[in-house]
Amino acid sequence: MTKLTRSWVESANSANHPFPLNNLPYGVFSTAKEDARCGVAIGNEILDVRALEEAGIVSFGGAFAHPTWNDFMALGSAEWSRLRQELTALLSEASTQANTLRPHLVSQKDATLHMPFNVAEFTDFYAGRNHAVNVGTMFRGAENALPPNWLHIPIGYNGRASSVVVSGTPVHRPWGQLKGPNDETPRFAPCERFDLELEIGAIVGTPSNNPLSVDEADAAIFGYVLLNDWSARDIQAWEYQPLGPFQSKATATTISPWIVTKAALEHFRIDTPPREVALLDHLKDTGPMLYDIDLAVSLAPQGQKTSVLSHTNMRELYYSAAQQLAHHSSSGCPMRTGDLLGSGTISGSEKHEFGSLLEMSWGGKEPVTLDNGETRTFLQDGDTLTLTGKARGDGYTIGFGDCVGTILPAHERKD
Amino acid sequence: MTKLTRSWVESANSANHPFPLNNLPYGVFSTAKEDARCGVAIGNEILDVRALEEAGIVSFGGAFAHPTWNDFMALGSAEWSRLRQELTALLSEASTQANTLRPHLVSQKDATLHMPFNVAEFTDFYAGRNHAVNVGTMFRGAENALPPNWLHIPIGYNGRASSVVVSGTPVHRPWGQLKGPNDETPRFAPCERFDLELEIGAIVGTPSNNPLSVDEADAAIFGYVLLNDWSARDIQAWEYQPLGPFQSKATATTISPWIVTKAALEHFRIDTPPREVALLDHLKDTGPMLYDIDLAVSLAPQGQKTSVLSHTNMRELYYSAAQQLAHHSSSGCPMRTGDLLGSGTISGSEKHEFGSLLEMSWGGKEPVTLDNGETRTFLQDGDTLTLTGKARGDGYTIGFGDCVGTILPAHERKD
Known part of the structure; x- marks a missing residue:
């Protein structure tokens, strides 16, 4: 079993926190200022993935344009792995991009969570x-x-x-x-x-x-x-x-x-x-x-x-x-x-x-x-x-x- | 029980034809030249409803832009009635618009029929x-x-x-x-x-x-x-x-x-x-x-x-x-x-x-x-x-x- 992978998002490094860097679960959130969009939970924060793609930090052909993970899921398992690898690198303790990413973090307490995907059947x-x-x-x-x-x-x-x-x-x-x-x-x-x-x-x-x-x-x-x-x-x-x-x-x-x-x-x-x-x-x-x-x-x-x-x-x-x-x-x-x-x-x-x-x-x-x-x-x-x-x-x-x-x-x- | 409503599309006026003007059923069709689109059966023909809206002959806010009747269905029953009334008038024997409509008729024998709507559940x-x-x-x-x-x-x-x-x-x-x-x-x-x-x-x-x-x-x-x-x-x-x-x-x-x-x-x-x-x-x-x-x-x-x-x-x-x-x-x-x-x-x-x-x-x-x-x-x-x-x-x-x-x-x- 692997150990905790440490993140520069400090709250993610607690042994009992549900959202360490090892997890990176996918959801859809909105805030008072921002409409619903795809995000990834990391510690007490949510990383705004739509903003990440709009800023050119990740590139998945616009798969996060809609507030649902269906478009991304449809890209297939090679892209599933690539996003996870890229997010892990960006959020790891060793990342040099913390300052670039910080503006795209939203506190979970300020976010409303929505259906993370459209249920087909x-x-x-x-x-x-x-x-x-x-x-x-x-x-x-x-x-x-x-x-x-x-x-x-x-x-x-x-x-x-x-x-x-x-x-x-x-x-x-x-x-x-x-x-x-x-x-x-x-x-x-x-x-x-x-x-x-x-x-x-x-x-x-x-x-x-x-x-x-x-x-x-x-x-x-x-x-x-x-x-x-x-x-x-x-x-x-x-x-x-x-x-x-x-x-x-x-x-x-x-x-x-x-x-x-x-x-x-x-x-x-x-x-x-x-x-x-x-x-x-x-x-x-x-x-x-x-x-x-x-x-x-x-x-x-x-x-x-x-x-x-x-x-x-x-x-x-x-x-x-x-x-x-x-x-x-x-x-x-x-x-x-x-x-x-x-x-x-x-x-x-x-x-x-x-x-x-x-x-x-x-x-x-x-x-x-x-x-x-x-x-x-x-x-x-x-x-x-x-x-x-x-x-x-x-x-x-x-x-x-x-x-x-x-x-x-x-x-x-x-x- | 009403009688046959006669159309200028002659094949629609037979007592045994499945698609008289009284019917006007909705489908989705394509031809060798045209991609899939909404159409209405009349006699042996299909009236291309997407083309009709693009030509400004009917106006339903782009409800026929996709090859499915779902968008139109979602408009509600008042619009359902309006389209039927307008099509009935356009295709009736008394219509003055036969020449305007004729270019938008496709013979059923040249058409491939597709799913007429997306089945939600x-x-x-x-x-x-x-x-x-x-x-x-x-x-x-x-x-x-x-x-x-x-x-x-x-x-x-x-x-x-x-x-x-x-x-x-x-x-x-x-x-x-x-x-x-x-x-x-x-x-x-x-x-x-x-x-x-x-x-x-x-x-x-x-x-x-x-x-x-x-x-x-x-x-x-x-x-x-x-x-x-x-x-x-x-x-x-x-x-x-x-x-x-x-x-x-x-x-x-x-x-x-x-x-x-x-x-x-x-x-x-x-x-x-x-x-x-x-x-x-x-x-x-x-x-x-x-x-x-x-x-x-x-x-x-x-x-x-x-x-x-x-x-x-x-x-x-x-x-x-x-x-x-x-x-x-x-x-x-x-x-x-x-x-x-x-x-x-x-x-x-x-x-x-x-x-x-x-x-x-x-x-x-x-x-x-x-x-x-x-x-x-x-x-x-x-x-x-x-x-x-x-x-x-x-x-x-x-x-x-x-x-x-x-x-x-x-x-x-x-x-």
Whole structure:
């Protein structure tokens, strides 16, 4: 594992800072004076990459002209490497260009963060084994918990790209059709079992029109974000048979504001868990393609302190994003720059390691107690949910930037 | 019902021509000399709308600058009406501008048709009752044929926008994981049960960020296309539990090349079928929102004549596109200009009225005999499938333009 690479931006040199020079995550920001543009986080600052190209300090054919990283992602992996190398040199302690760059630094506290990329399409997988077993047990009983296909293919469904929002965007409790097991007929009402899902999202950088091998899929991935796939469990229970989740997952999906590149995570690669059943050749592991990333979920009731609800790690996934993408393309499905693949909920094996309230409260039967004595089965209006992610290196941390959302009451409706 | 509106483009005045002045469907075309651009079909010709705006004959703020109708759709319904009125006046028999327009007509036989709009996201519904009962009977048995939610909400799933192609694009047989009921383990192989689905697609013109009423949803729809949702039944059977169809529907979805506007279909509105169970208020019918459109499926084996496989009508749908869109937005899901909503497979009650081979061959057990004596359970390489749609008025026809696709062999793979 490499060590901290020191920067002339002093705040980036702390062992616990999420944005050391080893990270260099990509986002989109605006300030009171400047409109939205591409930037790179370094310590407590953001380096304005659009300004950097306008000043001729870097040159990527105008890829930063729009406030999104899609154009840059579309340039391909050789250019991804070149930008990272150039930024590393420019920002390193040994750089002679600190004075040239300083005017293009903006303090993060003065910046508003926006969606870092345009989501082409959003797919959500179901690759956490503990989560699949837990939910399967609750919905279908212990004997049918893991669907027969689950150990053979990374099960997933197409989500709704239009509903993906950046951290900090409030989320209104959705309306939907609800029908409890003892209700005679359904009713249309605000969701009563609104939940989070702790996930990591992989971003496709390189488009493709043909099936990808696992290695090709890994190479096509640009980076990762934290992802909270807000889920209306009562809407889901009524709608999901036979075509899968639809409106239960369409209100919002929140992502963290910084794209942590695959390059920044390179030293944290780990293997998927041992296989109970061998995968078919086209999905077989060809190297370590998960990452050792510590994850946490916390909840703050309105105006109150935060309680940490759970801790887990990306290693709990049974399939890597590369395997998911290989499967996703197997039918010939064209993949595009900006496609977002959610990992599926990541849960450890213990209650304090679960990635959703559905699991923590075991379907609402075992309320979770917060630090202030309040309890939760599902989310209440005013609750603020925060996901965090950290890969811990030798004297440095690769952070993701928090993935935050506050629940607002359902909109009023007339009908 | 109105009568034929006569045009100075003589070919448009035939009672059976699909593109009379009453229709004016919107497409994107190119010729040997001209790059792709927006056009309107009239009789055997296409009126070059981009050239029309460049010549100052119509003025829509440059909405035709790109080879897609999305920019125009985003202008909103008042502009949709204005263009239709202006084109109707310009092309009517009484127009004094025939000589001005003639240089902007291109013969359809010299034109290549392209995707008429950029699909923002693709959603596929399941609103044909006969189809739902047929498939449910085959997959889950007669007693569980119609899922409990089916009479209460228009069941749908998110599809894959990147896989939507225009009529004429060949479709390679997909690979996928297959596991028959008697197989011990799955295998990765070309699909053996490749099928069509006869559908109508509704195109969202007006974006929204909040739930829509059924009336608002109807107003947001710009137009309709024929839609063939190619389906790999063996991949589907193995993958669809518990999160719905995924790779089985991701190879391709073919649409007809001309957007038939809601305005052109206005005189063909019909009611949805009687309700067995009352819908909740937010989904209730508020007027006739289906259309009386005759539909047909035909199949031509490679180098052979076409056999008509089935005839049906859009009236077989249980939910209108407006009801589907109202449901789609009910969770707060943002809808965007260019969203495409597939109706679900449209089947009549008899075998020769079914909209898929899965139903016609009853799961492959009852082969369909073609006119040349060959039989089919599912599609063979080289087969060309054609969907047609016609609304029949008093002395005129509103046609859709054929929705055609030819099956090519699966790609070769190494693994």
